[in-house]
Amino acid sequence: MIENHSLANELPEFKEAIHTLKMSNHHFAKIFEQYHNTDKEIHRIEQGIENTTDEYLEYLKKQRLHSKDALFAMLKKHEATTA
Numbered sequence: 871m872i873e874n875h876s877l878a879n880e881l882p883e884f885k886e887a888i889h890t891l892k893m894s895n896h897h898f899a900k901i902f903e904q905y906h907n908t909d910k911e912i913h914r915i916e917q918g919i920e921n922t923t924d925e926y927l928e929y930l931k932k933q934r935l936h937s938k939d940a941l942f943a944m945l946k947k948h949e950a951t952t953a
């Protein structure tokens with residue numbers, strides 16, 4: 871079974887903050903879009919819709935993790951400034 875790595879699924883406690891920052895922070899929205907697109911590509915590969923090398927799939931997973939880390943840092947900063 872293929873796991874769902876959508877940002878809302880990965881960080882459910884930040885669901886409202888994700889929506890707020892997507893609408894108000896261009897940098898967050900850009901990284902969110904990159905995360906989403908990378909996640910979709912990984913799903914297509916894992917489902918066999920697209921073929922690629924194991925190295926490229928690992929590269930994509932690292933990119934997704936890097937984007938998630940950046941988004942998480944922005945979410946934590948947003949939470950700290952709005953608390």
